[in-house]
Amino acid sequence: xxFNSVDFAIFFAVFFLLYWFVFNRSLKIQNVLILAGSYAxxxxxxxxxxxxxxxGSGVNYALGIGLERSARPKIRLLLLWLGLLQGLGGLIYFKxxxxxxxxxxxxFSFFHIPLRAHPVRLILPxxxxxxxxxTLSYLLDIYKGKFKATTxxxxxxxxVSFFPSLISGPIDRPKTxxxxxxxxxxxxxxxxxxxxxxxxxxxxxxxxxxxxxxxFTSQIFGNYxxxxxxxxxxxxxxxxxxxYADFSGYSDMAIGxxxxxxxxxxxxxxxxxxxxxxxEYWRKWHISLTSWLTEYVFTPLSIxxxxxxxxxxxxxxxxxxxxxxxWHGANWTFVLFGFLHGCYFIPLILRGTxxxxxxxxxxxxxxxLREFSNMLGTFILVMLTxxxxxxxxxxxxxxxFKGLFSLSLFSIPALALEFKAGYTLFFIFLMLLTEWxxxxxEYAISHxxxxxPIAFRWTAYYALLVIIFVFxxxxxxxxxxxx
Amino acid sequence: MKKFLVKVVLFAIPLVFAAYxxxxxxxxxxxxxxDDDLGVxxxxxxxxxxxxxxxxxxxxxxxxxxxxxxxxxLKLPAYNLGMDGHNFWLEYLRHSIFLxxxxxxxxxxxxxxPSTLQKRSDLYDPDQFLPYMLRDTLMxxxxxxxxxxxxxxxxxxxxxxYGREEVIFQAIGLSLHPERYAASPSNRPRGYRAWDLKWxxxxxxxxxxxxxxRMVPDSGSIRLFGDFLAECKAMGITVxxxxxxxxxxxxxxxxxxDAMLSFFRDFSRQYGVPFLDYSNDSISYxxxxxxNSQHMNKTGSELFTxxxxxxxxxxxxxTVF
Numbered sequence: 001x002x003f004n005s006v007d008f009a010i011f012f013a014v015f016f017l018l019y020w021f022v023f024n025r026s027l028k029i030q031n032v033l034i035l036a037g038s039y040a041x042x043x044x045x046x047x048x049x050x051x052x053x054x055x056g057s058g059v060n061y062a063l064g065i066g067l068e069r070s071a072r073p074k075i076r077l078l079l080l081w082l083g084l085l086q087g088l089g090g091l092i093y094f095k096x097x098x099x100x101x102x103x104x105x106x107x108f109s110f111f112h113i114p115l116r117a118h119p120v121r122l123i124l125p126x127x128x129x130x131x132x133x134x135t136l137s138y139l140l141d142i143y144k145g146k147f148k149a150t151t152x153x154x155x156x157x158x159x160v161s162f163f164p165s166l167i168s169g170p171i172d173r174p175k176t177x178x179x180x181x182x183x184x185x186x187x188x189x190x191x192x193x194x195x196x197x198x199x200x201x202x203x204x205x206x207x208x209x210x211x212x213x214x215x216f217t218s219q220i221f222g223n224y225x226x227x228x229x230x231x232x233x234x235x236x237x238x239x240x241x242x243x244y245a246d247f248s249g250y251s252d253m254a255i256g257x258x259x260x261x262x263x264x265x266x267x268x269x270x271x272x273x274x275x276x277x278x279x280e281y282w283r284k285w286h287i288s289l290t291s292w293l294t295e296y297v298f299t300p301l302s303i304x305x306x307x308x309x310x311x312x313x314x315x316x317x318x319x320x321x322x323x324x325x326x327w328h329g330a331n332w333t334f335v336l337f338g339f340l341h342g343c344y345f346i347p348l349i350l351r352g353t354x355x356x357x358x359x360x361x362x363x364x365x366x367x368x369l370r371e372f373s374n375m376l377g378t379f380i381l382v383m384l385t386x387x388x389x390x391x392x393x394x395x396x397x398x399x400x401f402k403g404l405f406s407l408s409l410f411s412i413p414a415l416a417l418e419f420k421a422g423y424t425l426f427f428i429f430l431m432l433l434t435e436w437x438x439x440x441x442e443y444a445i446s447h448x449x450x451x452x453p454i455a456f457r458w459t460a461y462y463a464l465l466v467i468i469f470v471f472x473x474x475x476x477x478x479x480x481x482x483x
Numbered sequence: 484m485k486k487f488l489v490k491v492v493l494f495a496i497p498l499v500f501a502a503y504x505x506x507x508x509x510x511x512x513x514x515x516x517x518d519d520d521l522g523v524x525x526x527x528x529x530x531x532x533x534x535x536x537x538x539x540x541x542x543x544x545x546x547x548x549x550x551x552x553x554x555x556x557l558k559l560p561a562y563n564l565g566m567d568g569h570n571f572w573l574e575y576l577r578h579s580i581f582l583x584x585x586x587x588x589x590x591x592x593x594x595x596x597p598s599t600l601q602k603r604s605d606l607y608d609p610d611q612f613l614p615y616m617l618r619d620t621l622m623x624x625x626x627x628x629x630x631x632x633x634x635x636x637x638x639x640x641x642x643x644x645y646g647r648e649e650v651i652f653q654a655i656g657l658s659l660h661p662e663r664y665a666a667s668p669s670n671r672p673r674g675y676r677a678w679d680l681k682w683x684x685x686x687x688x689x690x691x692x693x694x695x696x697r698m699v700p701d702s703g704s705i706r707l708f709g710d711f712l713a714e715c716k717a718m719g720i721t722v723x724x725x726x727x728x729x730x731x732x733x734x735x736x737x738x739x740x741d742a743m744l745s746f747f748r749d750f751s752r753q754y755g756v757p758f759l760d761y762s763n764d765s766i767s768y769x770x771x772x773x774x775n776s777q778h779m780n781k782t783g784s785e786l787f788t789x790x791x792x793x794x795x796x797x798x799x800x801x802t803v804f
Contacts, residue, residue, distance in 0.1 A: 189484070
């Protein structure tokens with residue numbers, strides 16, 4: 001069930017009424033409703049992997065208690081490894097088996113050694129990359145003593161399968177979500193209205209921006225040979241916007257939905273296109289994944305490599321980002337995508353400016369020329385790697401790049417004169433302008449019209465709804481569902 | 484909580500009104516269109532067909548039968564109800580609705596081809612159904628088995644127009660300037676679509692990319708076709724099967740062409756339906772009458788229609804023309 005569907009609207013309306021009117025007398029029963037609703041939500045998408053989700057929750061619940069109660073370091077380490085094996089093992093099996101098989105047979109055939117390895121017919125369980133990371137962080141935090149294991153199995157199972165963020169994140173940490181599940185929720189009208197506004201904004205980004213961009217990127221990437229360089233550049237630009245609008249739109253809807261139930265979950269995007277360097281970009285893009293890997297991969301690695309100075313940090317960053325790339329999918333394009341992003345950090349590490357933070361256009365409406373060129377440069381670097389992200393193979397990506405760098409870069413792109421392309425570009429501009437004017441806020445329209453009379457404010461909402469209704473692109477699944 | 488719910492309800496009420504009003508506005512505006520298959524549906528629902536000779540079939544029907552030529556020759560009013568891109572399953576829907584809103588015809592000329600008894604999975608040109616879908620059980624019964632609209636599209640007002648900006652602007656244009664749309668190139672005078680084109684390279688491309696195609700008959704469509712013939716017989720409507728000329732090289736594209744057409748030979752015997760097969764007519768051997776291997780151009784279809792009209796008089800000796 002996708003958020004922007006009538007099915008979900010009906011499901012959530014019923015759920016909301018049950019949650020606040022029928023099941024609110026007892027915290028435990030309310031959490032049981034969350035759990036049941038989450039499983040129903042998951043099963044609607046694909047019921048076949050529901051047992052896997054429940055099994056994983058059960059195993060990690062038991063391991064968490066075991067870790068909490070065991071005093072012996074060797075037992076604790078063993079329990080942790082069991083958890084890591086269960087979680088990562090499942091993820092690797094479903095996601096990477098055929099990738100490894102294909103890579104091994106490819107390597108053997110490169111050396112003319114015949115090796116037959118038949119691909120295994122596997123379907124990637126919905127949301128596995130997201131809920132696995134939730135359970136892993138739970139065990140790791142208990143092991144490190146940062147979080148106490150919960151004996152409330154309903155709360156824990158609900159944490160793993162919390163439906164607003166189950167399928168595509170944000171990847172909430174246990175310290176964010178479990179305490180909220182263990183505390184009685186009180187309905188807050190302002191929070192609920194704010195949640196609905198965030199859902200509306202997320203719906204606009206997904207339906208109007210992302211789905212319309214997808215129409216063009218499918219055409220351009222599906223038939224890139226023979227296209228002019230300017231068309232390929234347009235395709236790369238639109239795909240960059242598409243993936244942002246799709247994923248951040250989903251995150252907005254997830255966060256808004258959680259707010260309606262009285263939960264505050266992790267912010268996942270912080271206007272990344274206004275970043276002045278790649279480090280800042282990754283602090284603002286898919287924040288829950290980046291912070292997860294920073295805490296559990298990069299930080300331990302940089303401690304382990306501390307004796308190697310800047311070279312150690314570079315190595316840690318390259319490993320970290322290669323893993324980020326691989327998390328996205330089982331293809332060498334994702335590996336290279338991640339690795340390249342790691343390489344982008346090298347100048348920052350060598351200059352010692354990786355952690356430097358400077359607010360853009362502070363107290364100014366417009367950025368300075370330097371700030372603007374930094375933003376543009378960062379955007380272009382990201383856009384170029386997203387060509388890899390979108391391509392089916394490295395060869396396809398190479399051919400796309402080759403087509404991009406030719407004199408036809410100065411011609412008018414195909415599709416540019418189409419009405420649909422025109423209004424898509426207009427709405428992209430509107431989105432970026434709104435985000436620019438409200439950077440630093442929770443989400444772009446969080447403060448829009450709060451001081452206006454109610455009639456004006458509601459008119460703005462109706463206008464946005466009309467825009468969504470008229471200009472929504474052909475409904476497509478969220479891009480990050482496939483991860 | 485109560486305040487919040489009251490706000491939500493107050494916010495939603497105008498939306499509900501707008502949905503009904505918007506649906507009415509868009510649907511009524513689209514009913515003025517004369518374009519493509521939507522234009523034909525509009526003529527059907529408005530009861531504007533009222534012809535004694537009607538043509539059924541898919542794109543070969545609507546491209547190959549000139550109703551004006553048929554009328555001039557047969558001295559009976561004629562209309563072309565060919566439905567682009569669809570098979571018998573939806574052609575039957577059109578037939579049912581046509582009979583509900585128009586007087587019964589005397590003759591149905593059914594353009595049959597190897598794909599007639601297939602059933603495609605996607606709802607080709609879904610926009611043509613938009614103005615008539617809401618709570619129309621017959622429309623839902625026949626179109627819902629395709630990938631196109633879902634359960635709520637047939638029941639909730641305005642929902643089916645979601646994201647269809649071209650249709651919405653078309654409706655606004657029809658509302659403001661209906662006369663501009665009356666002379667659109669997509670108009671189909673009496674349902675007929677004439678192609679003033681020469682032979683293109685579609686056939687060569689199809690040969691390269693598709694090779695031979697195998698048609699798969701749909702058992703539900705076969706049963707329904709038998710029911711259709713029985714109903715026509717009971718209503719006193721004469722049915723004639725016609726396989727229109729098809730460029731001879733293109734006939735080899737469909738691996739099981741004869742097998743698919745044999746269903747109609749069987750129906751012809753069972754129900755006493757005349758079957759006029761022009762597969763080997765001289766027109767089929769000359770590219771100048773076609774713009775691709777399946778479809779005749781205006782020159783070809785006019786020549787064919789004259790031939791057909793002449794042959795119909797011989798095939799139906801008891802009919803007064």
